Amino acid sequence: MSMRPHDNPERVANSEASADEHTLYEHTSDDEGYDGRPSGELSEGDHDILESEDERERLLTQDEGLRGMLGRKGSGVKVGKWDRKKEMKKRRKGGDAESSTLMYEMEEGIGASRTSLRSRRSSESDEQRLLAIRSQKKARRQSLLRRIGIYVSIIILFVVLLAAAYQNSTPKDIKDAAAMVSNGTSLFAPTTILISLDGFRADFLYRNLTPTLNQFIQEGISPKYMLPSFPSVTFPNHYTMATGMYPEAHGVVGNTFWDPSLEKEFFYTDPERSLQPHWWGGEPLWVTAEKQKVRTAVHMWPGSEAHILDQEIAYIDKYNGSEMLPRKVDRVMGLLDLPGPKDIGASANTPRPQLIAAYVPNVDGDGHKYGPNSTEIRKTIANADAMLGAILKGLHERNLTNIVNVIVVSDHGMATTxxxxxxxxxxxxxxxxxxxxxxxxxxxxxxxxxxxxxxxxxxxxxxxxxxxxxxxxxxxxxxxxxxxxxxxxxxxxxxxxxxxxxxxxxxxxxxxxxxxxxxxxxxPRGLHGYDHEHPLMRAIFVARGPAFPHVGGSKMDPFQNIELYNIVCDSIGLKPAPNNGTLRLPLQPTGHHNDTQTSPDETPDDPVSTYPSPSSSSSLATMSSTFDSLSSILASASGLENPSSEPALDETSTLDMPASETAVESEDKGESGHKESLWEWLAHEAEGVKEWVDGFIHDHVPEQGDGNKGKGG
Incomplete structure (x- = not known):
C-alpha cells in the first residue's frame, strides 16, 4: 500500500523530495495539523532546511495572496527579481494594511482557504485603498504648501532685515552716490536754492524792470501767481511756506498776537518775544532736511533762529536788515563752493549744504516806506532782479545751471494806502x-x-x-x-x-x-495783510532745475503757498512731515506762457477803485492828496526832454524825491493861499483834465510814497 508523502513525518529528512515540495504540501492541507518534533530536537541541518523553507514559503504565500486579491487563478509560482521589484513598488505606493493582513493569514495557513472571501472583498479594499491614497496625496500637498509658505516667509523676513541693516549702516551720502552729478570738478547731490523776495507782488513782473526774472520764467515752470495764506503778512506766510501748514495749524497766526495759554505776546521784531521754540509749531524745511542728514543753510528766513524742535542746523544766518544784496550773492555762492562729501578737504564742520533758503526783505521794506507804485520801489525791484541775475550767473560759471534747482517765491503783495x-x-x-x-x-x-x-x-x-x-x-x-x-x-x-x-x-x-x-x-505808504485772494496780494513762484524737467516757459495753475514745502522736499529727496499741502513733483503744466490763448498779464488797480468811499468828504480828501502830490511831480517832469520815456533810476533824479516832501511843499503853498485857488481851478476843469491826468500818472509817473510807520512785514 502506498503512503502519502506526509503520512510519515520522519521521512521528511531522508526523502529525495525537495524541501520546497515538502513545504508546499505541508501548508496546503486545511484538514490536518502539524505533529513534527519540537524545535529543540531538530538538528542543525533541519534548522537550515526550515529557515530556507520559511523564506520560500513567505515569498510564495505573498504572491498567492496578491493573486487572490486581484481575483487571478492558477497555482503557478513565479519568484524572481522582477516580482520582488514589483512587490517593493507596491509597498512604496501604499500596499496597505489589508495586504499585510492577508500575507499574515496565509503564513498561518489560513490564506488558501479564504481566497474566495478575499476576492469578494477585493472591490471594497480597492476603494478604501484609493481613498487612502487620495487622502495621503492631499496631506502631502498641504504639507508641501505649508513648507513653501514657511520658506517664503523666511526669505521675505531675511530681505527686510537685510534692507533695514543696510539703511541703518550706510551713510546717506554713499546711498545717494548714484544720484550725484559732476560739474567737472566736484560731485553734487540733489541741491536746491530757495529765494524769497518779501513783498514782491505778482504784477511787478509786468513793469519791464525784471529781465532776469522774466527770462527765468521762460526757462522754468511757474503759474501766473501764487496765493499767500491768510492773513497775508510776512511771518505767518514765511512759516507757512517753510512748513506747508496754514497759520492756524503751525501757530504763528500773525506778526503780533497773544497766546492765552502762555499768557505771553508774540511780537515779530522783538527777539525776546518771538525766537522761543514754543511759538513755532510744525516742522520747517531746515529741520526736516537735517533730520534726514541733508545739510542745510538758512539765510535770515523768519523763524530760523528759534532752534525749533531742538534740531541743530548746519548754517543759520541771523537777520540783518541792512545787508547789501551783493553780500547775499556772495554768501550763496560761498556755500556752494564748499567741498562736497566726496571732495578732498571735505569737513563735517563745514559741509556743503544741499538746501539753501535765503530771505530778501528789500522790496517789502521799500514798498512799506514809499508805496508799491513809487519811483523808489522801481529801483528796488530792479536791484532784486539784478541780485537773482548774479546768482544765476554764478551757477553758470560753476557749470551748475542744470545741476542745482532754483526756486524763487514771494510771500504776499502790497497795496497803496x-x-x-x-x-x-x-x-x-x-x-x-x-x-x-x-x-x-x-x-x-x-x-x-x-x-x-x-x-x-x-x-x-x-x-x-x-x-x-x-x-x-x-x-x-x-x-x-x-x-x-x-x-x-x-x-x-x-x-x-x-x-x-x-x-x-x-x-x-x-x-x-x-x-x-x-x-x-x-x-506806511504800502500795506498788506488783506484777503489773501485779492489780486494785489498775489505772490510769485518760479522754478528751474533738474527737479523740474519741463519745457521752458511751462505754465501751471495757480496754487496756495501751503504747497511749497512738499515741492522743496521732493526736489532734494526728502520725506515731508505731515502738512496741509497736496501738490507733489513732478508739477503738471497746463500750457505755455507764450500760448496765444494764455490770458494777458493782469495789472490790478492800485489804489483799489472798486470800493466806494463812505463819504464825499473822503473823496474830496483823496482828490486833494492826489493833485497836491501831482503838482510837484508835474513841475519836475516838465523838465524832461522826452516826457514819454520811462523815468530814469538815477539817484540824483528829481523824480526820486519822496512824496512826503512834495506834500509838505504843497501844504506850505496852501497856507499862503495858493492851494485854495488851485482847487477852485481844478474843480471847474476836473471833467476835462481827469482823463489826461489818469493817463499821465499810469504811463509815466508812478505814485510817490514816503516814510515808514515802523510796522513792516
Whole structure:
C-alpha cells in the first residue's frame, strides 16, 4: 500500500523530495495539523532546511495572496527579481494594511482557504485603498504648501532685515552716490536754492524792470501767481511756506498776537518775544532736511533762529536788515563752493549744504516806506532782479545751471494806502474794553470780559454797517472757511478786517480827522495783510532745475503757498512731515506762457477803485492828496526832454524825491493861499483834465510814497 508523502513525518529528512515540495504540501492541507518534533530536537541541518523553507514559503504565500486579491487563478509560482521589484513598488505606493493582513493569514495557513472571501472583498479594499491614497496625496500637498509658505516667509523676513541693516549702516551720502552729478570738478547731490523776495507782488513782473526774472520764467515752470495764506503778512506766510501748514495749524497766526495759554505776546521784531521754540509749531524745511542728514543753510528766513524742535542746523544766518544784496550773492555762492562729501578737504564742520533758503526783505521794506507804485520801489525791484541775475550767473560759471534747482517765491503783495482809506478804531469800539489788540492792518480784538463779546460784536457790526470797506467776524461763528483762520486759540475771538487798501488805526497811531484837516500823509505808504485772494496780494513762484524737467516757459495753475514745502522736499529727496499741502513733483503744466490763448498779464488797480468811499468828504480828501502830490511831480517832469520815456533810476533824479516832501511843499503853498485857488481851478476843469491826468500818472509817473510807520512785514 502506498503512503502519502506526509503520512510519515520522519521521512521528511531522508526523502529525495525537495524541501520546497515538502513545504508546499505541508501548508496546503486545511484538514490536518502539524505533529513534527519540537524545535529543540531538530538538528542543525533541519534548522537550515526550515529557515530556507520559511523564506520560500513567505515569498510564495505573498504572491498567492496578491493573486487572490486581484481575483487571478492558477497555482503557478513565479519568484524572481522582477516580482520582488514589483512587490517593493507596491509597498512604496501604499500596499496597505489589508495586504499585510492577508500575507499574515496565509503564513498561518489560513490564506488558501479564504481566497474566495478575499476576492469578494477585493472591490471594497480597492476603494478604501484609493481613498487612502487620495487622502495621503492631499496631506502631502498641504504639507508641501505649508513648507513653501514657511520658506517664503523666511526669505521675505531675511530681505527686510537685510534692507533695514543696510539703511541703518550706510551713510546717506554713499546711498545717494548714484544720484550725484559732476560739474567737472566736484560731485553734487540733489541741491536746491530757495529765494524769497518779501513783498514782491505778482504784477511787478509786468513793469519791464525784471529781465532776469522774466527770462527765468521762460526757462522754468511757474503759474501766473501764487496765493499767500491768510492773513497775508510776512511771518505767518514765511512759516507757512517753510512748513506747508496754514497759520492756524503751525501757530504763528500773525506778526503780533497773544497766546492765552502762555499768557505771553508774540511780537515779530522783538527777539525776546518771538525766537522761543514754543511759538513755532510744525516742522520747517531746515529741520526736516537735517533730520534726514541733508545739510542745510538758512539765510535770515523768519523763524530760523528759534532752534525749533531742538534740531541743530548746519548754517543759520541771523537777520540783518541792512545787508547789501551783493553780500547775499556772495554768501550763496560761498556755500556752494564748499567741498562736497566726496571732495578732498571735505569737513563735517563745514559741509556743503544741499538746501539753501535765503530771505530778501528789500522790496517789502521799500514798498512799506514809499508805496508799491513809487519811483523808489522801481529801483528796488530792479536791484532784486539784478541780485537773482548774479546768482544765476554764478551757477553758470560753476557749470551748475542744470545741476542745482532754483526756486524763487514771494510771500504776499502790497497795496497803496491813503488817509482817505483809514478807519478810526475808537469810532467802532472803546479800547478800554479790550485786553489785547492783535494783527495789523486788520485787527483781532480780545475783550477784557469774555461775556461782553456778543455785545461788542453787535456794536461793531452796527457802526460799520454804512461802510462797505470793512468786515466783522467772530472766530468761532462766521469766519470765512477759505481763510483757514479759526482753529487756534491764538486767533482773537473778534476780528475787524478792512478791504484791500484800507487800514484800521488807533488815535495814538494816527488821528484820522486831524490828518485830513492838516493834509498829513499816512505812513506806511504800502500795506498788506488783506484777503489773501485779492489780486494785489498775489505772490510769485518760479522754478528751474533738474527737479523740474519741463519745457521752458511751462505754465501751471495757480496754487496756495501751503504747497511749497512738499515741492522743496521732493526736489532734494526728502520725506515731508505731515502738512496741509497736496501738490507733489513732478508739477503738471497746463500750457505755455507764450500760448496765444494764455490770458494777458493782469495789472490790478492800485489804489483799489472798486470800493466806494463812505463819504464825499473822503473823496474830496483823496482828490486833494492826489493833485497836491501831482503838482510837484508835474513841475519836475516838465523838465524832461522826452516826457514819454520811462523815468530814469538815477539817484540824483528829481523824480526820486519822496512824496512826503512834495506834500509838505504843497501844504506850505496852501497856507499862503495858493492851494485854495488851485482847487477852485481844478474843480471847474476836473471833467476835462481827469482823463489826461489818469493817463499821465499810469504811463509815466508812478505814485510817490514816503516814510515808514515802523510796522513792516
Amino acid at each position: 491813503d488817509v482817505s482809506r483809514l478807519i478810526q478804531l475808537e469810532d467802532l469800539i472803546d479800547p478800554q474794553e479790550l485786553s489785547h489788540i492783535d494783527g495789523w492792518p486788520l485787527y483781532g480784538l480780545r475783550p477784557k470780559n469774555a461775556s461782553s463779546l456778543p455785545r461788542l460784536y453787535k456794536q461793531v457790526k452796527e457802526r460799520t454797517a454804512s461802510n462797505p470797506n470793512v468786515e466783522v467776524y467772530l472766530r468761532d461763528e462766521n469766519m470765512p472757511t477759505r481763510y483757514h483762520f479759526s482753529k487756534n486759540q491764538r486767533i482773537a475771538p473778534l476780528w475787524i478786517v478792512p478791504k484791500t487798501g484800507w487800514a484800521i488805526v488807533t488815535k495814538d497811531e494816527f488821528d484820522v480827522e486831524e490828518g485830513k484837516k492838516k493834509g498829513d500823509v499816512y505812513h
